[in-house]
Every structure is written in structure tokens, then in C-alpha cells.
Amino acid sequence: xxxxxxxxxxxxxxxxxxxxxxxxxxxxxxxxxxxxxxxxxxxxxxxxxxxxxxxxxxxxxxxxxxxxxxxxxxxxxxxxxxxxxxxxxxxxxxxxxxxxxxxxxxxxxxxxxxxxxxxxxxxxxxxxxxxxxxxxxxxxxxxxxxxxxxxxxxxxxxxxxxxxxxxxxxxxxxxxxxxxxxxxxxxxxxxxxxxxxxxxxxxxxxxxxxxxxxxxxxxxxxxxxxxxxxxxxxxxxx
Amino acid sequence: xxxxxxxxxxxxxxxxxxxxxxxxxxxxxxxxxxxxxxxxxxxxxxxxxxxxxxxxxxxxxxxxxxxxxxxxxxxxxxxxxxxxxxxxxxxxxxxxxxxxxxxxxxxxxxxxxxxxxxxxxxxxxxxxxxxxxxxxxxxxxxxxxxxxxxxxxxxxxxxxxxxxxxxxxxxxxxxxxxxxxxxxxxxxxxxxxxxxxxxxxxxxxxxxxxxxxxxxxxxxxxxxxxxxxxxxxxxxxxxxxxxxxxxxxxxxxxxxxxxxxxxxxxxxxxxxxxxxxxxxxxxxxxxxxxxxxxxxxxxxxxxxxxxxxxxxxxxxxxxxxxxxxxxxxxxxxxxxxxxxxxxxxxxxxxxxxxxxxxxxxxxxxxxxxxxxxxxxxxxxxxxxxxxxxxxxxxxxxxxxxxxxxxxxxxxxxxxxxxxxxxxxxxxxxxxxxxxxxxxxxxxxxxxxxxxxxxxxxxxxxxxxxxxxxxxxxxxxxxxxxxxxxxxxxxxxxxxxxxxxxxxxxxxxxxxxxxxxxxxxxxxxxxxxxxxxxxxxxxxxxxxxxxxxxxxxxxxxxxxxxxxxxxxxxxxxxxxxxxxxxxxxxxxxxxxxxxxxxxxxxxxxxxxxxxxxxxxx
Ligand SMILES: Cc1cc2nc3c(=O)[nH]c(=O)nc-3n(C[C@H](O)[C@H](O)[C@H](O)COP(=O)(O)O)c2cc1C
Ligand code: SF4
Ligand code: FES
Numbered sequence: 001x002x003x004x005x006x007x008x009x010x011x012x013x014x015x016x017x018x019x020x021x022x023x024x025x026x027x028x029x030x031x032x033x034x035x036x037x038x039x040x041x042x043x044x045x046x047x048x049x050x051x052x053x054x055x056x057x058x059x060x061x062x063x064x065x066x067x068x069x070x071x072x073x074x075x076x077x078x079x080x081x082x083x084x085x086x087x088x089x090x091x092x093x094x095x096x097x098x099x100x101x102x103x104x105x106x107x108x109x110x111x112x113x114x115x116x117x118x119x120x121x122x123x124x125x126x127x128x129x130x131x132x133x134x135x136x137x138x139x140x141x142x143x144x145x146x147x148x149x150x151x152x153x154x155x156x157x158x159x160x161x162x163x164x165x166x167x168x169x170x171x172x173x174x175x176x177x178x179x180x181x182x183x184x185x186x187x188x189x190x191x192x193x194x195x196x197x198x199x200x201x202x203x204x205x206x207x208x209x210x211x212x213x214x215x216x217x218x219x220x221x222x223x224x225x226x227x228x229x230x231x232x233x234x235x236x237x238x
Numbered sequence: 239x240x241x242x243x244x245x246x247x248x249x250x251x252x253x254x255x256x257x258x259x260x261x262x263x264x265x266x267x268x269x270x271x272x273x274x275x276x277x278x279x280x281x282x283x284x285x286x287x288x289x290x291x292x293x294x295x296x297x298x299x300x301x302x303x304x305x306x307x308x309x310x311x312x313x314x315x316x317x318x319x320x321x322x323x324x325x326x327x328x329x330x331x332x333x334x335x336x337x338x339x340x341x342x343x344x345x346x347x348x349x350x351x352x353x354x355x356x357x358x359x360x361x362x363x364x365x366x367x368x369x370x371x372x373x374x375x376x377x378x379x380x381x382x383x384x385x386x387x388x389x390x391x392x393x394x395x396x397x398x399x400x401x402x403x404x405x406x407x408x409x410x411x412x413x414x415x416x417x418x419x420x421x422x423x424x425x426x427x428x429x430x431x432x433x434x435x436x437x438x439x440x441x442x443x444x445x446x447x448x449x450x451x452x453x454x455x456x457x458x459x460x461x462x463x464x465x466x467x468x469x470x471x472x473x474x475x476x477x478x479x480x481x482x483x484x485x486x487x488x489x490x491x492x493x494x495x496x497x498x499x500x501x502x503x504x505x506x507x508x509x510x511x512x513x514x515x516x517x518x519x520x521x522x523x524x525x526x527x528x529x530x531x532x533x534x535x536x537x538x539x540x541x542x543x544x545x546x547x548x549x550x551x552x553x554x555x556x557x558x559x560x561x562x563x564x565x566x567x568x569x570x571x572x573x574x575x576x577x578x579x580x581x582x583x584x585x586x587x588x589x590x591x592x593x594x595x596x597x598x599x600x601x602x603x604x605x606x607x608x609x610x611x612x613x614x615x616x617x618x619x620x621x622x623x624x625x626x627x628x629x630x631x632x633x634x635x636x637x638x639x640x641x642x643x644x645x646x647x648x649x650x651x652x653x654x655x656x657x658x659x660x661x662x663x664x665x666x667x668x669x670x671x672x673x674x675x676x677x678x679x680x681x682x683x684x685x686x687x688x689x690x691x692x693x694x695x696x697x698x699x700x701x702x703x704x705x706x707x708x709x710x711x712x713x714x715x716x717x718x719x720x721x722x723x724x725x726x727x728x729x730x731x732x733x734x735x736x737x738x739x740x741x742x743x744x745x746x747x748x749x750x751x752x753x754x755x756x757x758x759x760x761x762x763x764x765x766x767x768x769x770x771x772x773x774x775x776x777x778x779x780x781x782x783x784x785x786x787x788x789x790x791x792x793x794x795x796x797x798x799x800x801x802x803x804x805x806x807x808x809x810x811x812x813x814x815x816x817x818x819x820x821x822x823x824x825x826x827x828x829x830x831x832x833x834x835x836x837x838x839x840x841x842x843x844x845x846x847x848x849x850x851x852x853x854x
Contacts, residue, residue, distance in 0.1 A: 048758065090717045148556065151712065
């Protein structure tokens with residue numbers, strides 16, 4: 001990988017050409033906040049919390065650090081009045097959208113947002129539409145049970161046609177990756193509840209604990225070739 | 239069939255000869271405006287009358303695209319000397335058709351159908367006398383409204399596809415150089431130099447390269463791209479084929495707004511015709527160059543006009559934009575080099591090739607060359623589609639060409655650039671219309687919408703209208719636009735309903751700035767413009783809503799009150815128009831409006847001929 005020289009907040013840095021600025025900053029212990037970025041999944045630039053300013057010649061422009069490729073001679077700044085304005089605005093707006101989310105409230109306060117000047121929403125739950133659940137389902141699990149529907153203020157994450165998904169395997173990766181805890185999932189009496197569907201849980205052949213949905217095990221068996229017999233034993237007893 | 243230059247020439251000549259055999263050719267406008275005002279039934283009746291009177295061999299009726307002066311349609315223009323008839327069938331189709339037939343038979347002008355001049359009793363006879371037309375400089379719209387868009391022969395007879403043949407004999411680099419020297423800037427909004435984009439795309443690695451035309455035209459009130467695609471589809475195709483040859487493109491797409499089925503139909507038919515004569519497909523005009531074009535129907539959202547969302551939509555994915563740090567000229571459609579231009583930009587190219595870059599660069603201003611088409615709408619006498627040289631002043635456009643403000647009212651502002659643009663007040667009417675000066679005024683060229691507003695328009699209400707549009711059209715991908723624009727709307731809506739608070743304006747400015755800075759794509763980055771520009775130029779109007787709880791223009795219903803003054807002579811007209819019957823009073827005595835029952839519909843205000851109803 002060819003290297004490039006750039007600077008962040010005056011600090012000279014060598015980075016892989018084309019690496020994203022956000023990753024470069026973090027690798028060099030320069031903090032940049034983010035909500036829709038994940039190390040494994042990257043980002044597609046939804047939350048706008050990671051904005052930084054880049055100077056080229058005497059032109060300064062705001063860029064999305066999670067998507068901006070490192071290039072020779074880039075001079076980036078991670079703190080400025082404009083950057084603070086965007087971050088605070090984003091957080092106040094998300095707080096107004098998701099007043100129930102402790103995570104958003106905490107982040108907002110830590111950026112100096114003390115109150116919300118808007119009528120708080122009560123119909124959006126804790127979903128900030130970061131898209132991480134959808135990307136996890138699609139590129140990590142490989143199932144694509146979730147998607148975005150609608151546009152503008154009514155945009156939401158949902159299963160196709162808002163019906164219980166036929167392809168969902170109940171693995172819960174989406175709930176795990178969700179930064180605000182919006183996705184509801186609970187296991188009760190050997191049954192997992194998620195996205196409006198119930199999944200029968202397999203009991204471990206050795207210890208008897210209900211450890212994973214049967215569908216998920218069948219899916220793993222089908223995609224990896226591992227035998228169902230082996231998979232029916234929980235990881236702890238294997 | 240691979241038609242040779244001679245064969246094409248022959249088709250054109252034969253077509254011209256056929257037309258010359260007629261004594262008169264009547265152009266009947268079938269543009270969107272005239273169709274809406276009834277040009278179809280007028281055409282049918284006229285056609286039947288021509289038949290009945292035995293004039294069929296003398297008179298040719300031609301259905302053409304938009305002639306521009308839509309506000310006065312249906313329009314009929316006669317032959318070469320361009321006798322200009324307007325408002326056909328406004329009173330009675332049968333009477334008007336009879337007058338036209340009389341004219342066709344005897345040559346006696348149908349006076350009643352001529353357009354009124356500024357002086358009483360004086361009428362314009364020819365198109366060239368009408369300032370709306372004489373002030374224009376037509377290039378891409380030149381043949382729109384003159385030729386039958388369904389016939390490739392018509393286009394060939396008007397010199398069509400000669401620029402392509404010329405371009406194919408040039409070196410691709412020389413074509414790009416010529417477009418560069420011409421100074422052609424993209425007409426879809428940003429004003430990016432076309433040649434720079436073409437160069438980068440030509441130099442990019444990857445094959446095939448995609449060539450695209452943006453015909454999404456999502457701005458409310460704008461319809462010049464529609465007029466162009468429907469009125470002269472081959473011109474768009476020819477420009478694209480030349481561009482493709484210069485860039486070494488392999489496949490083309492024209493992305494057409496979903497609400498324009500006729501444009502789709504015309505373009506599909508035009509591509510088939512172009513293919514038949516060898517202007518599209520393999521070995522174009524025997525040059526060895528292969529290129530074809532497919533017509534794609536738009537995704538039906540304003541954001542789909544944004545370049546990356548457009549490409550994602552063509553790929554069959556949802557119309558969400560993406561960051562453009564990786565340029566689409568290198569990695570665009572299906573990750574391959576892609577060049578997107580607006581349809582009007584493409585339609586300019588054949589003119590540059592045929593008449594030369596010097597000629598093109600001699601039109602316009604230092605930074606903006608050539609012409610621009612606009613749709614002129616709102617509170618202006620002459621509404622419709624215009625094309626003017628870059629640099630014409632707003633005043634010339636609105637007052638000379640547009641005929642000024644109707645009903646003797648006062649001009650207040652002109653909105654350019656649609657939902658991404660802004661409102662420009664009277665102080666700046668002498669500014670030239672080009673990319674840079676509109677930007678400096680806090681607005682932008684956009685794709686060419688121009689909405690004129692008068693003293694009866696409330697700027698808070700205008701900002702609210704655009705914000706509402708943008709709330710619904712935000713794709714919802716990124717936070718500042720999705721969440722911020724709706725909050726802006728909430729605040730402005732509150733101000734318009736008399737609930738404004740001190741600090742609201744500063745809050746709006748701060749929020750607007752954050753949305754401009756922090757949004758992912760051009761939609762969000764420009765969404766605050768209609769609000770911020772009205773705030774910049776009409777701040778006192780906002781303040782009146784907030785502190786005095788008054789709407790000076792008399793538009794925002796919760797803030798206005800209708801009363802009857804001493805001019806009332808008791809004619810009772812207003813009382814009859816009132817839906818809630820809250821106007822009382824005897825004949826010939828001043829009336830009174832019962833405020834509790836009044837719903838502020840404004841009917842009485844519109845109905846009164848004595849200025850006796852006032853808005854407070
Ligand atoms: C929200 C949004 C909507 C747009 N809509 C259109 C459109 O309807 N037509 C168009 O030509 N360009 C539109 N654009 C501009 C395109 O992204 C692109 O810049 C243009 O098509 C390039 O062509 P040009 O260089 O010839 O202007 C839009 C941009 C944004 C941000
Ligand atoms: S700015 Fe608006 S339209 Fe553009 S990506 Fe963000 S939400 Fe979508
Ligand atoms: S982390 Fe970059 S936009 Fe969300």
C-alpha cells in the first residue's frame with residue numbers, strides 16, 4: 001500500500017493512501033466522534049458527526065472523515081467553530097428525535113448541548129437511522145432481512161413490507177450492533193422474539209441451555225457445511 | 239440501414255420540397271401549456287375545417303412542441319412570416335376556427351386572435367414584433383415549436399445531425415478543446431465546466447464509459463427541460479452522441495422524470511429513428527464508432543436528479559446520494575467512468591460544433607457563455623419558456639420580455655434556482671443573470687426556474703412553501719437534512735401562524751448554517767437557501783410576523799383581518815361570495831364583516847371592485 005503524508009491538527013502523519021481519514025485519526029489517537037461508523041463495516045456517511053475540515057491551498061472545506069480518502073498534502077483540522085456547530089446541531093436534532101436514548105443524551109451533553117429546543121418526537125423510538133443493523137445483516141450475516149423504507153422524516157428501518165421477515169434467521173446481530181439499543185429482542189421460554197417474529201431456540205445437546213435459534217443453526221450449517229449435530233451443542237460445551 | 243451523407247441530404251431536401259408545396263404551414267402548439275389550455279380540440283376542429291373547405295392541399299397543419307408563451311395559449315403560428323395567433327378557443331373554438339379558416343382562404347388577418355400591444359387598439363401581427371420573442375436569443379429552443387418532434391425528417395430538414403457528421407470527422411481531443419474554448423458550463427445547476435468533466439472521463443480507466451443526460455427536472459414550476467425533450471428530442475440525442483464520441487463512451491442513458499411520459503415516448507421514438515438511419519448503434523455514420531442510448535424513467539423523487547442518486551437509481555437501487563470524494567467521472571454508474579450532463583447542456587453541443595466556439599463564446603458574460611433557458615412563471619404578464627443570453631438583467635427578463643407585473647401591482651422578488659435557490663429583491667433587478675452573480679446574491683441559477691412575486695406574496699409564506707417541499711423530498715439519509723429541515727419548517731410555520739418568538743430568527747440562521755455545512759449532498763447543502771435568502775432581504779417582514787403579529791402582505795391567515803372601509807357602496811357582491819355568510823349590510827349601505835365567523839378566505843377582497851375591503 002503506497003503511503004502519503006498528511007497532517008491532522010498540525011500533527012504530521014504517514015498513512016496508507018486512500019485510507020479513510022477517520023481511521024487515520026483514530027490510529028493516531030486523535031478523537032473524532034461518530035455514530036454510524038463501525039470498524040468492520042465502515043460507514044456510508046449518515047450521521048455527520050465525524051465531519052472535519054480539510055485545507056487545500058487557501059480553501060477550507062468540510063468533509064466527512066469516515067469517507068474522505070487520505071491523500072498527499074491533506075491538512076485536516078478536527079476542531080473548529082463550524083465543526084462544533086455541525087456536531088452540536090446533529091446531536092440536538094437526534095436528541096429531539098430520540099429523547100429516550102441515554103446514549104444520545106450522554107453524547108449530546110458531552111458536546112455541550114444542554115437542552116433540546118424542539119418538540120420531542122415520540123414515534124421514532126431510539127432509532128437514529130445509522131443503518132448499521134442493515135449493513136450488518138447484509139454484509140456480515142449475509143441475509144438482508146432489513147432495509148430502509150420511505151424518505152424524509154418518515155424514513156425507517158424495517159423488514160420488507162413491514163411484515164415479519166421470511167429470510168430473518170433471528171441471530172440478533174442487528175440488535176447487538178445497534179448503538180442506541182433501539183432494536184427489541186428478548187428470549188423467553190426457549191423462544192426468541194425479534195422484528196415481530198418468534199424463533200424456536202435450540203437447546204444444547206449437553207447442558208440443555210437454549211442458546212441459539214434453530215433457524216440460525218440451520219443457516220450456519222447450510223453456508224459453512226458444518227453438521228447440525230455438531231452445531232446443536234452450545235459453544236461453551238463444544 | 240446505414241444512410242450515407244448523400245442519402246440524408248436527399249431525405250432533408252425532399253422533406254423541404256414537400257412542405258414548400260403547401261401555401262401555408264400552420265404550427266399548432268402541442269406543448270404542455272397549450273395542451274392544458276385546449277390546443278388538442280382546437281387542432282381537431284381546425285383540421286376538420288381545413289378538410290371541409292377543401293384546403294388540405296394548400297394548408298399543412300403541423301403539431302409542434304412548446305412555443306414558449308404558454309400563458310397565452312393555445313398558440314398557432316403561420317408559416318415563414320410567423321403571423322402570431324394566440325388564445326385560440328379562449329372564447330369559442332368554433333368562432334376562432336372560423337376566423338382562422340377565413341384567414342387561410344382570403345389572407346384577411348384574424349384580428350381578434352392577435353396579441354394586444356402596449357397601446358390600446360394596437361396589435362402585434364408577427365412573432366418578431368412581440369417583445370417576449372424579440373428579446374430572446376434562442377439556441378437550444380430554436381427549433382422547439384417549429385418542427386414536428388415526431389419526425390426525424392423534420393429535424394434533418396432543419397440541419398439536424400450535420401453537427402454529428404462534422405464531429406465524427408474531428409479528433410475527439412479537438413471536440414473537447416472546442417467545447418472548452420466555448421466555455422460551456424453545465425446547465426443543470428452547478429455550472430461546472432463541461433469540457434473539464436469530459437476530459438476527466440475520457441482520461442479515466444475502465445470500460446464501457448457511460449454517458450448520461452439528466453432530464454429529471456424536479457424543481458416545482460420548472461418545465462424547460464420537458465419542453466426541450468418533448469419539442470426537439472433529436473437535438474438532445476445528437477449532443478449526447480457527439481459527447482460520447484469525444485469521451486469514448488459506450489452506452490448512454492437519458493434519465494427522464496417519471497411525470498413526463500410524453501418526453502419518454504418521444505425520446506424512445508427518436509432513438510429508434512436515429513438507429514434506423516445509423517446515427518445510433520454500431521458504426522455510427524460509417525465512422526466505426528459504436529454507441530447507443532437507453533431511456534430510463536426516473537424514480538419519482540426530487541433527489542433522484544442529484545448525480546449519485548441518479549446513478550444509484552439507474553442501477554435499480556434506492557435513490558440515495560453518496561459522498562463524491564471518489565468522482566463519478568472515474569467511478570460512477572456500476573463503478574465505471576461516467577459523464578452526466580443536463581439535457582440542455584447536451585442540446586447546446588451541436589450548436590457549438592456547427593457554428594464554432596468563437597461564435598458561442600461571443601454570447602454571454604465573461605464567466606458564463608451562451609444562453610440559458612428559463613421557465614418564467616408567477617406574477618408576470620407573459621409566462622412560459624424563454625431562452626436568453628447569459629447576462630441579461632433580471633429587469634429585462636421580467637419587465638421587457640415578461641411584460642412586467644399584472645394588475646399594476648408592484649414587483650417584490652424573483653425566486654431563481656427552485657428549492658435550492660433564493661429570492662432576489664427589487665434592489666438587485668439590474669443584476670445580470672449568470673452563474674456567478676446569482677450565487678453572489680444568495681441564490682443560484684439552478685436548472686432554470688424563475689418565479690416572479692409581487693407585493694401580495696409573503697416571503698415567510700414563500701420560505702415555508704419551499705421548506706415543506708424539501709422536508710418531503712429529503713431522502714432522509716443524513717441527519718442535518720432529514721431532521722434539520724423539518725425543524726426549520728416547524729419554526730417558520732410557527733412564525734407564520736403568529737407564534738413566533740424572539741430568538742427564532744437567530745436560531746434559524748444558526749440551524750441553516752449547520753445544515754448547509756453538514757449535509758451530505760447538494761439537496762441538504764442548499765435546502766436552507768430559500769429561507770436564508772428571504773431572511774437576508776426581507777428580515778423586517780419576518781420581524782413583523784414575530785413582534786407585531788402581522789403579515790404585511792396579507793397572506794398568513796392567522797395574522798390577518800378583513801374589514802370594510804368607507805369606500806363601500808353596498809353593492810353586495812362580497813356578501814354573495816362569502817362562504818360563511820358573515821358579511822352583513824343593506825343595499826347601498828356600507829357592509830360589515832363579522833370577525834368571529836370569518837375564515838379569511840379572501841373571496842370578498844378579490845371580489846370587491848371598489849377597493850373597499852382592506853386586509854389588516
Ligand atoms: C437535489 C438535487 C437535484 C438535482 N436535480 C437536477 C435535475 O433535475 N436536473 C439536472 O440536470 N440536474 C440536477 N441536479 C444537478 C446534478 O446533480 C448534476 O450536477 C447535473 O445534472 C450535471 O449536469 P450539468 O453539468 O450539465 O449541469 C440536481 C442536484 C441536486 C443536489
Ligand atoms: S442532504 Fe438530504 S437528500 Fe442529501 S443525502 Fe442527506 S438526507 Fe439525503
Ligand atoms: S461516522 Fe461519518 S457520517 Fe456517521
